[in-house]
Each structure stands twice: as structure tokens, then as C-alpha cells.
Amino acid sequence: MATKHVLAVLGAALVASAAVFAASAASKTTKKAADDPNNANLTYWYWAESDAPGANNWLKKEVAQYEKAHPKVKISIVTQSTDTLTSAFTTAAQTKSGPDIATQWATLPTLTPAWKGATVPISDYVPKSEWQNWISTAENTWQGKLWAMPQYLIGIPFVWNKQLFKKAGLDPNKGPKTWAEFLADAKKLKAKGITPFGMGNKDGYGGAWFFSLIGKQNLDSIDELKKAMIGEANFADPKFSGFYQALADLKKKGYLNSDVASISFEQGFQLFGQKKVAMSWGTDGNVSAWEKQLGAKNMGVAAIPQWGHGKLATSYDVTQSSDAFITKWSSHPRAAAQFLTFLHTPQALKAWYAATGVFPADRRFPASQVKDPIAKQLLKLDQSPVSVWPENFVPPQVDQNADLAGGEEITSGSASPSAVVKLWQSELSKWKSQHPDEYGAYKKWVSGH
Amino acid sequence: MAFAFGFPLVQVLRDSFYAGDFTTSPIWVGFDNYKGVVSDPEFRTSLFNNLKLMLSVPIMLGLGLAIALVLNDRIRGMRHYRAIIFLPYVLPATAIGIAFSFLLQEKGVLNTALRDAHLGALAQDWLGSSHLAIASVGALVIWQQLGFGVVVFTAALLALPPETAEAARIDGASWWQLQLRVLVPQIRPIIELLTVIQVITVLSWVFNYVYVLTTGGPGYASSVMELYIWRSFSNGSNGTAAAVAVMLFGMASVLIALSLWIRRQAFAA
Numbered sequence: 001m002a003t004k005h006v007l008a009v010l011g012a013a014l015v016a017s018a019a020v021f022a023a024s025a026a027s028k029t030t031k032k033a034a035d036d037p038n039n040a041n042l043t044y045w046y047w048a049e050s051d052a053p054g055a056n057n058w059l060k061k062e063v064a065q066y067e068k069a070h071p072k073v074k075i076s077i078v079t080q081s082t083d084t085l086t087s088a089f090t091t092a093a094q095t096k097s098g099p100d101i102a103t104q105w106a107t108l109p110t111l112t113p114a115w116k117g118a119t120v121p122i123s124d125y126v127p128k129s130e131w132q133n134w135i136s137t138a139e140n141t142w143q144g145k146l147w148a149m150p151q152y153l154i155g156i157p158f159v160w161n162k163q164l165f166k167k168a169g170l171d172p173n174k175g176p177k178t179w180a181e182f183l184a185d186a187k188k189l190k191a192k193g194i195t196p197f198g199m200g201n202k203d204g205y206g207g208a209w210f211f212s213l214i215g216k217q218n219l220d221s222i223d224e225l226k227k228a229m230i231g232e233a234n235f236a237d238p239k240f241s242g243f244y245q246a247l248a249d250l251k252k253k254g255y256l257n258s259d260v261a262s263i264s265f266e267q268g269f270q271l272f273g274q275k276k277v278a279m280s281w282g283t284d285g286n287v288s289a290w291e292k293q294l295g296a297k298n299m300g301v302a303a304i305p306q307w308g309h310g311k312l313a314t315s316y317d318v319t320q321s322s323d324a325f326i327t328k329w330s331s332h333p334r335a336a337a338q339f340l341t342f343l344h345t346p347q348a349l350k351a352w353y354a355a356t357g358v359f360p361a362d363r364r365f366p367a368s369q370v371k372d373p374i375a376k377q378l379l380k381l382d383q384s385p386v387s388v389w390p391e392n393f394v395p396p397q398v399d400q401n402a403d404l405a406g407g408e409e410i411t412s413g414s415a416s417p418s419a420v421v422k423l424w425q426s427e428l429s430k431w432k433s434q435h436p437d438e439y440g441a442y443k444k445w446v447s448g449h
Numbered sequence: 450m451a452f453a454f455g456f457p458l459v460q461v462l463r464d465s466f467y468a469g470d471f472t473t474s475p476i477w478v479g480f481d482n483y484k485g486v487v488s489d490p491e492f493r494t495s496l497f498n499n500l501k502l503m504l505s506v507p508i509m510l511g512l513g514l515a516i517a518l519v520l521n522d523r524i525r526g527m528r529h530y531r532a533i534i535f536l537p538y539v540l541p542a543t544a545i546g547i548a549f550s551f552l553l554q555e556k557g558v559l560n561t562a563l564r565d566a567h568l569g570a571l572a573q574d575w576l577g578s579s580h581l582a583i584a585s586v587g588a589l590v591i592w593q594q595l596g597f598g599v600v601v602f603t604a605a606l607l608a609l610p611p612e613t614a615e616a617a618r619i620d621g622a623s624w625w626q627l628q629l630r631v632l633v634p635q636i637r638p639i640i641e642l643l644t645v646i647q648v649i650t651v652l653s654w655v656f657n658y659v660y661v662l663t664t665g666g667p668g669y670a671s672s673v674m675e676l677y678i679w680r681s682f683s684n685g686s687n688g689t690a691a692a693v694a695v696m697l698f699g700m701a702s703v704l705i706a707l708s709l710w711i712r713r714q715a716f717a718a
Binding site: 083084086087088090091093094096116117202203204258259260261262263396397400401405406408409411412413414415423426430433434435436437438 | 468469470471472473474476481485489490491553554555556557574575576577578579580663664666667668669670680682683684685686687688689
């Protein structure tokens with residue numbers, strides 16, 4: 001009997017506390033704070049360090065300056081990790097709670113939450129006179145509105161170590177321009193006991209870069225890839241998936257570092273700076289860091305060697321990479337927009353470049369700030385007329401489950417290119433059935449609506 | 450009780466029959482999520498990996514029991530040995546996973562040590578090989594969980610009345626006879642209980658190890674059901690995640706029911 005009483009009391013307490021909790025949550029949502037741009041507590045989920053080493057410190061300093069100038073604004077930065085960047089925000093969007101400002105990779109990772117109503121267009125809060133100075137806005141434009149703010153431009157150049165080239169009897173001042181030259185150089189380097197090309201792919205991002213940098217080269221336009229995503233073109237066509245054979249060949253011939261499958265993408269970047277590999281690729285920020293380690297005269301920088309024969313084979317790979325957007329549930333969208341605009345002020349842009357060596361995505365950034373010879377070369381590459389980053393056009397679920405996983409399978413030697421193509425097809429089919437809403441929105445987007 | 454335990458279960462069961470955007474307009478899909486999961490090779494790989502990890506249970510229990518029996522002989526420094534063996538169990542799985550992810554890399558500490566000791570032939574790509582990745586996870590699970598088994602078995606052995614063992618010794622029982630015919634049978638219920646706990650652990654508590662050590666890779670080579678659930682949920686495929694959660698719950702329930710049935714049979718006998 002006593003047990004029954006105890007259980008009854010416990011049950012009543014549980015129900016009562018649940019009711020109190022629910023009531024307090026409800027009152028919190030109904031009492032939405034006034035959106036005063038100069039009086040707000042903002043939470044910013046931030047990611048950029050991997051693209052641009054030094055970014056976290058830069059933001060910390062900018063926040064301190066901003067808070068000093070706006071004493072009633074408090075900004076909490078929550079740095080995000082690369083492997084959970086998309087999934088963490090997907091979860092936040094499902095529960096409609098989380099940051100006021102979030103970072104995401106451009107295009108689909110940014111537009112998908114927008115399609116689902118989890119974000120607000122930044123162009124509703126920032127005047128056009130301001131955002132028309134931002135570069136690469138086309139990557140995040142939908143229905144005539146801009147959904148996110150670009151902060152920086154990331155070009156992906158190819159790099160080689162001149163000393164190691166010389167050691168292998170290669171011309172240190174001539175990097176490979178075509179895939180055939182790349183393979184010939186790799187052969188000579190390997191013969192001298194030098195690891196030709198270095199990257200990390202434990203987390204799949206090395207393979208995803210291979211897809212974006214090499215895989216796109218047989219396409220004439222990114223619209224072809226979009227069609228393959230919705231089944232209007234066949235991904236099994238070598239035009240889309242032939243690059244996997246090139247990656248498998250590199251692995252088979254021993255042209256990749258032997259630990260490619262067991263080190264992370266970011267660990268892979270360190271190999272070039274440590275002189276452990278002769279060739280690699282990286283972001284403008286990585287190149288800047290390598291230049292400090294190796295010295296400008298010891299490294300060469302150029303566009304990625306040409307592998308394919310499509311019109312995109314000669315395009316350069318530059319994107320805003322990640323961007324910042326305002327969430328739908330934020331009580332302070334104006335305050336968030338005002339802070340993001342502050343990050344494009346001349347002092348912030350100058351400080352960004354000084355901290356990271358990465359070019360800001362803003363037309364007002366004076367090229368005269370760029371004095372370093374390698375940086376000048378990178379800026380010239382970043383200003384190439386055609387630029388595209390195909391991974392941005394792959395639905396995030398397919399990107400994670402097929403693009404990343406497929407590359408891992410190739411670099412670990414555990415699957416053939418044809419098996420990876422089947423994985424892509426299976427994941428595309430899963431995406432359609434599991435997210436009919438997202439698939440429908442994507443189709444509309446492809447058709448220009 | 451119904452609110453705390455029943456509600457989440459009912460909610461997960463309900464979600465397993467829907468697809469699409471759960472925050473606005475989920476779409477009723479009947480058993481499609483279950484059908485999709487069963488026909489998904491990634492799910493089958495994940496399930497098979499959970500089964501492979503179950504092989505670690507007898508190793509874990511056998512080793513744990515053997516160490517506990519040796520320590521039960523009141524060997525010198527027994528407490529210290531027990532503390533050392535138990536230490537990994539109290540360390541966070543995440544920290545251990547990170548440490549081992551560096552240790553087990555192709556050019557990591559373990560392989561470097563093997564190469565330095567002229568045992569380079571034994572050096573493997575422990576995390577980057579699709580054949581070895583799940584075995585590496587299993588080894589880590591054994592390494593961490595071993596201490597728990599040792600402590601539980603030691604406690605059970607210490608709680609046994611000393612008279613039985615003493616009588617066996619007087620009757621001339623050898624060390625092996627004493628352990629295997631006198632002591633071990635007396636702690637059989639504990640062994641059974643720990644078996645069930647460890648089976649449930651490797652079935653539904655290995656996410657931390659897998660996520661930190663291999664992220665389920667290369668590809669899906671070391672994926673497990675929990676990771677499949679997490680991946681589905683993080684992709685916004687809540688219905689699929691819920692369907693697998695229901696299946697995992699069902700499997701764990703069957704195992705628990707089976708263990709209860711075995712115990713009841715043993716008591717009846």
C-alpha cells in the first residue's frame with residue numbers, strides 16, 4: 001500500500017513538473033523579446049578555421065570590438081566541428097531552437113534549411129547598397145533573395161614542393177598542368193622514394209574534394225550535375241563518375257600517402273607543410289600557412305591539373321565555402337544582421353586578411369593590401385572568370401552518405417569505382433524517398449523556380 | 450512512469466511510420482521505412498558489425514573471469530592490479546577513442562613501435578582498412594570493458610563463503626579443479642547477468658567508440674546500428690532513424706527475455 005502511495009506521489013510530482021516546464025517554455029516563446037539591434041544576446045555557431053587558419057581568433061577580436069561599441073549586445077561564439085557542421089544545424093532546425101546566426105557551407109547546405117523555413121533571407125535585413133558589395137552572392141540566392149552572408153573566398157590551388165621536385169630530377173619551376181604530366185611527375189617522385197601526393201580521407205573530405213576538383217572536369221556546366229541528382233541524367237555515366245577510377249589508380253600506383261585512409265582531412269593538410277609529400281592541394285589559407293613553413297621560394301602554386309575534357313575542366317575552384325545566415329527562430333534578426341554587416345566594414349575585412357591570409361568576399365577589399373607574391377598569384381586565380389564548387393550542388397544527405405563514404409571506400413581500397421557508383425545511385429534513391437519535400441524543392445530549383 | 454518511459458517509446462514507434470519534414474507535414478508511409486531499412490546494404494553492414502562485435506563478449510568475460518580468479522588468490526599487490534585494470538573503464542570513451550585514433554593510424558604509435566622492433570610485417574592500417582576497422586573497435590571495447598568484468602567477478606568471488614573452497618582444498622582438489630568446479634559454478638548467475646549486460650552494451654552502447662575512432666568508415670565498414678540511427682537522424686530522415694531504433698529496441702528486448710528464460714530454466718532444473 002505504502003509503495004502505491006509513493007508511486008502516486010512520484011507520478012503526481014512528475015506530471016506537475018512537466019506541466020510547470022511546459023508552461024514556462026510556452027511563456028518564454030510568447031514573450032518574444034523586442035528586436036532591438038543594439039540590445040540583444042546573440043549566439044553564433046561559427047566555422048571557418050579549417051578553411052582559414054586564424055579565423056577563430058579574428059572573430060573573437062571582432063566580437064570584442066563590437067561588444068565594446070554596443071555595450072548591450074552580447075555575442076556568444078560556439079565553434080563548430082567540420083564533421084558535424086551540417087548535422088548539428090539539421091538537428092537545430094528540426095527542434096527550431098539553437099543559434100541566432102549559423103554557419104553552413106554554401107548553396108545546398110544553406111538553401112535546404114531555407115526551403116524548410118529554418119532561416120530568413122539576409123537581404124530582408126541588410127540593405128542592397130551593402131550586400132551588393134559582397135562577392136559570390138549567386139551561390140545563395142533563391143527566389144530573388146539572398147539567404148546568407150559570404151565572409152571569404154576560398155580558392156583551391158594545387159601546390160608542389162620545389163625542393164622535392166628538384167630531388168626527383170623534375171623542373172622545380174614547372175608544376176604539372178595536365179593529368180598526364182601529373183602522373184609522370186608522380187612516377188618520378190615515387191621512384192626517388194618521395195610520396196607524390198598527400199591528403200587525408202578518414203572522414204571522407206579528401207574524396208569529396210577529388211569529386212569537386214577532378215570530377216567536375218568532364219562537365220560542360222553545373223546544370224548537368226543537378227540533372228544527375230534528380231535522375232534526369234545517369235550518375236553511372238563516366239562523365240559524372242569516371243573520376244573514381246582516377247582516384248583508385250592513384251591509390252593502386254602508390255601515389256598517395258600510405259596513411260590516406262587513417263588520417264583526417266585536416267591532418268592531411270599538414271603533410272605538405274611538413275615536407276612529407278611533394279604535391280597537394282589546399283585552401284588559400286592553407287597555402288598561406290605552408291608559405292610560412294616552407295618559404296615562398298620553395299613552393300609552386302597553380303590551378304589543379306587538367307584531367308577532363310568538359311568546359312568546366314578549365315574553370316578554377318573558388319567558392320565562399322562557408323557563409324553565415326540568420327535563423328528563423330532568432331528573436332533578434334536585426335541585431336544579427338547588424339553584426340554580420342559589421343564583419344564587412346573596412347577594418348574587419350583588413351583584419352580578416354591580416355589574420356588568415358584569405359581574401360574577403362567583398363569588392364571593397366583593396367587589392368593593394370595583397371603584397372606577398374604567392375598571395376597575388378592566388379588572388380589572380382580566385383578572380384578566374386568561371387568558378388564552381390560541385391559539392392555545393394549535391395544534396396547534403398547524398399553528400400554525406402555517398403560522396404564522402406564513396407571516396408573513403410576508394411582510398412581504403414575496399415570498393416571498386418563501380419561499387420561506389422552503385423552507392424551514389426542507392427543514396428540518391430534514398431534521398432528521394434526519405435525527403436520527398438526536399439526532392440521536390442530541389443527539382444523546382446533546378447527548373448529555375 | 451508512463452510519461453517518462455512510455456511517451457518516448459510511443460513517439461518513436463509512431464515516427465517510424467512517417468517520412469518527410471517532421472516539423473511541418475510528415476507523410477504517412479506505413480511500413481516503407483522498415484522495408485527501406487531492411488533492403489539497405491548500409492543497414493545490413495551495420496547490423497552485421499554489431500553481431501561481429503558480439504564476439505568480443507566471450508573474450509571480455511573469459512579474460513575478466515581469468516584475471517578475477519587469479520586476483521582472488523590474494524596475490525601480492527592485488528588491489529593495485531585491480532585498480533590498473535579498472536582504470537580504462539572510468540575514462541571517458543570519447544577521450545579513449547581520440548587517443549586510440551592516433552595510436553592506431555597507419556603511421557601511428559603502434560605501427561611505429563612494431564616497425565622499430567623489426568616487426569613491420571605486423572603493422573597494419575588498423576583504422577583505414579575495411580577488414581580491420583571493426584576489429585579495432587572490438588579490441589578497444591574489450592580493453593575498456595574488461596575492468597568492469599574483473600571488478601564484478603572479483604566482488605562476487607570475495608562474497609562467496611570460504612568454507613566451500615576450504616573443504617575442496619582439504620579433499621585434495623587441485624587449483625584448476627577448485628576454480629572451475631567449485632568457485633565458477635557458484636558465481637554462475639553473475640556470469641549470466643554480465644553476459645546479458647555486455648551483449649546489450651555491444652548491441653546498443655558502442656556509438657562513442659565507433660564515432661570517435663572510425664566514424665563508421667572506411668565507407669560503412671565499421672558502421673553500427675546506433676551510428677546508422679544517428680546518421681539518419683542528422684540527415685533529417687527521422688522516420689528511418691525511428692524504424693531502426695524500434696528494431697534495435699526489439700532485439701535488445703528479445704535478448705533480455707531470452708536471458709530471463711534461461712535463468713528460469715536453470716532455477717527449475
